[in-house]
Amino acid sequence: MATGYAGKFLLVNLTDGSCTDFTIADSELQKYIGGSCLAAKMYLDRYPLDTDPLSPENPLMIMTGPMVGSGFPGTSRFTICTKAPQTGIWGESACGGTFGPELKRAGYDGIVLEGQSPEPVCLAILDGQATLEDASALWGTDIYEATDLLKAEDKSRKVLAIGPAGENLSRIAAIGNDKGHFSGRTGLGAVMGAKKLKAIVVKGTLKTGKADENRYKEVLKTAIAEVKGSALAEGLHMMGSDANMDLGMVTGDVPIKNWTVGEDFDLSFNLSGPTMREKYLTKAHACANCPVACKRVVKVDDGPYRTDEGPGPEYETCGTFGTMLMNSDLAAVIKANELCNRYGLDTISCGSAIALAMELFEKGTLTTDQVDGLDLTWGNMGAVMPLIRKIAYREGFGDILADGAVHAARKIGGDAMDCVVHVKGLEAPMHDPRAFHGMGLAYMMSNRGACHLQHAVLATEQGMASWPQLFDMKDDYTGTTSVDKAALVYNSENYGILGNSLAICHYLVDILKPETILEAFNAITGFNLTSDELLEAGMRDWTLKRGFNNLLGITAKDDVLPKRLLTALKEGGGAGSVPDVALLLSEYYAIRGLDERGFPRKEKLTELGLDELKDRLYR
Amino acid sequence: MGVRALTQEWMDAYKAAIQADPEYKDIAKNWEGSVALVVLPDPAKGIPETVYLFQDYWHGDVGEFVVCDKDKAESAKFVMTGEYARWKQIARKELDATKALLQGKLKMKGDLPYVVRNIKTVNKVIDILGAFETIWPDEV
Structure with missing residues (x-):
């Protein structure tokens, strides 16, 4: 057996138990x-693709990698994969925290969940x-409540849970690990909800080996x-991922x-990592085996938005609930x-x-009556808080937004879709391709x-990392040129995508x-790549x-940027x-x-050892 | 005719360029504290020993700007250290200073969140560094 791996996977059929x-x-x-x-390989080999993502036929896979549990920095990760409810194409969302290493210690490299529990x-x-x-008593609880209840007997257990959003099949529902770590994107929480799987609890004491212990120690x-x-x-330790707010502005x-x-420097000043550190940070928190500790623990002592001490927002959330909303x-x-953490909602979507x-x-496209009497004026956070709840519970106007911006724009109609920034149905994260053209290509692909x-373009194009040796x-x-970017994106994809197969934090990759x-990797697995x-493994990953x-109908016509990202801004680093x-x-x-259809060419598939995929694509 | 880099004459020219910049005073109005630039030796390029440069900035004003000794440099609120070639790249706008820091090509001692909060000031000062003609030791 290859070292680094637990050596087995768990198949759970929720229909028959x-x-x-x-x-x-x-x-x-290897x-x-x-x-x-x-x-992705397991899905292609074992399951039909033409299924409804929320049907029992769509499996949910919770995967670690060979380095997870080794103790190496950044190897706390796990990746949840399926056909995504939000987009209808390949869906995956990686997460840090504690669950991945604990699953390995519990004896498994991954879990495949099939069927649907009654x-x-x-x-x-x-x-x-x-x-x-039986989890009937947990159904209806939010993620924090469910996690506390599941840890009541033994705090050392690690919990993965959904909240009301997942139960209500919101296509932007997230899955939370121990309250502070989330697989947010593409709506994977709805797949757990559809399967009636409220939570997964793991605990273990097993150890995975290393091919060469001394080499690893060095x-x-x-x-x-x-x-x-x-x-x-x-x-990252001092300011969290929100360090990007000042720099990115x-x-x-x-x-x-x-x-x-x-551009708006007043917004960035008030929402930045240094401001969070000065006003609300109680301590930095680390995922398992991480010496960086980029996670924020925060507390708001008073005012209308008072909170208990708990997990703080990432940069992406400071963007979507800060600058994006004015x-x-x-x-x-x-x-x-x-x-969002409690209800189990992806903060970006x-x-x-x-x-x-x-x-x-x-x-004026939406009137006060249409939005349940809420005053959705820019920056009115007093209306945003009840709206988040409405989204999670699909109440009133919340039901319109509960599947994300693209589904909402389709329901609202008119020119609403022109106001949505997405590619292939997934709203873009908080990085503007008008200032960084390589990111635009990375979004498209x-x-x-x-x-x-799904790549390391953020790091390489913005200069956080440089790997001329690779x-x-x-x-x-x-940033504001498209020249020389295709090769940069291609190479940054082939390397960066490995973060989600090795299951190592993207920040540590940088x-x-x-x-x-x-x-x-070689000291742990003995593969000696x-x-x-x-990099070839990264190419194979992307191509797979x-x-x-492609088998689900994605072609070159889907590799596009939305109208808004092709409209120049008047001010700021990406102006014009x-x-x-x-x-x-x-x-x-x-x-x-x-090829011109956007399919991997036959010779490329053969070169990467993907002949079975070639046969299916060129049937 | 330019001034030779990393000399007192060059520091004087740098200070004058900052004072003459119409935007600097407003952008740097919140900045408090001195900055030392440490240029590591590179004899092959005309830098036989470490060069220490001390610059004092205070709320949009510019104070002492001198070539100094190690002790004075290390007393600065922020100490930025790098190889000569990197400083030259930065001055010539071939390498962004923030990127150099994140890539480990420059090392900084000091309050990093303060620098991040005032990144516009940092960028402005570096921008001005390339605004006057410089003769680089390895190009003499």
């Missing part, structure tokens, strides 16, 4: 590594023993030294007023974050849907829709040298998921600039080996 183990051949593990890449259940996995337990020392010497790590990265304004009150962002509603309210976490790249790219990560082979989407989509795509298609 059976739990069985299965294994995957070492050759397959080829597909783990995480979302292995999940009644609410909780899956308990305790040291290799999996059982389904590279661990190197990694710790690299983290200690990194300004990026220091910044200067460069033009931060979307404002539903992507219509290019809200400069960070306490309100913290409260909105808490509500939820905030983006509310930004859409505010814009349409201003334009990301396999789960507009995304900043591929040909410059130390400093100009902080650590590639050769350090590769050395650790070269850097070229590692692209093929998955829009990505040259034709240039970016033509160069990228050639490098990536895609």
Whole structure:
């Protein structure tokens, strides 16, 4: 058996209540590594694609990777994968926290959930023993309540749970781990809700081995030294991911007023990582085995948005509930974050849907009567808080927004869709491609829709990381040009995508040298891959998921940016600039080996060892 | 005719350029504190030993701007250290200073959140660094 892996996967049939183990051949593990890449392969091999994402036939896969549980920095991750309810294409969402390493200790590399339970259940996995337990009493609780109840007996158990949003099949529902860590994107919480699976509890004491313990100890020392010497790590520790708010406002990265304004330094000052540190931070928090500790623990002591001490917002949330809504009150962002955490809503999709509603309210497309009497004037956070609840419970106007901005725009009609910034149905995260054209290409080509976490383009194009030893790249790219970006995006995808198959935090991918990560991977697994082979694994990963989407009907016509991102802003770091989509795509298609339909070419599929996918695509 | 980089004459020219900039005073109105730039030796490029530069900034005004010794440099609120080639790249706008910091090509001692909060001031000062003609030691 390959080292680093627990050596077995758990198959749970929620329809008949059976739990069985299965294994995957070492050759397959070496080829597909783990995480979302292995999940895509398993999905393609075992399940029909033409299913409703919320039907019993759509499996939900919770995957770790070979480095998870090793103790190496950043290896707390797990990735949840399925056909996504929000987009209808490949869906995955990675998460940090505690669940991944604990699942390995409980004896499993991953869980595949099939079918649908007739009644609410909780899956308990305790040291290799999996059982389904009645969860009727938990149904209806929010994620914080459910987590507390499931930990009441034993606080050391790690919990994965959905809230009311998942139960109510919101297509922007998230899944929460121990209250502070979320698989937010693409609506995976709704799949758990459809399966009537309220939560998963894990605990274990097993240890996974390492191929070469001494080699691992040496590279661990190197990694710790690299983290200690990194300004990026220091910044993340001190300010969290929201350090980007100040920096991004200067460069033009931060979307404002539903992507219509290019610069507002008053907003960024009030919403920034330093402000959170000064006013609301109680302590920094770390995922398992992480020396960076970028997570925020915050408390709002008084005022209308008072909160208990709890998980604080990431940069993305400060964008969607801050700048996007023209809200400069960070306490309100913290409260909105808490509500989304409790209800189990993705903060990017939820905030983006509310930004859409505010814009349409201003334009008169939506009237006060249509929005349940709420005053959705820009920045009115007093109306946002009840709206978040309405979304989670599908109450009134909340039902219109409950599946995200794209579904909402379809229901509202008119020119509402022109106000939505999405690719392939997924609202864009808080990074503006008008200031960084490479990110625009990355949005167009990301396999789960507009995304900043299926690649390392954010780090390479914005200069947080430079890896000339891995591929040909410059130390400093100009954001507002499309020249030389296709190769940068292609290479940054092939490397960055591995974060979700190795299951290692993207920040650590940025902080650590590639050769350090590769050395650790080889010391743990014994696969002894070269850097070229590692990048080839990334190419295979991307191509496999692209093929998955092609089989679902995705073609070149879907590789587009929305109208709003092709409309130049008047001010800010991206003023007057829009990505040259034709240039970016033509160069990228050639490098990536895609044909004019947007399908991977036959020879590319053969080169990557994906002949079965080739047969299906070229049937 | 430019001034030779990393000399007192160059520091004087730099200070004058900052004082002459019409936007600086407003952008830097919140900045408090001194900055030291430390240029690591590179004998092959005309830098036989470490060069220490001390700059004092206070709410849009510019104070002492001197080539100094190690002790004075280390007394600054912020100390930025890098190789000569990196400083030259930054001055010539071939490498953004924030990117250099994040990539480990510059090291900083000091309050990082303060720098992030005042990143516009930092960018402005660096922008001005490229605004006057400089003769670089390795190009003499």
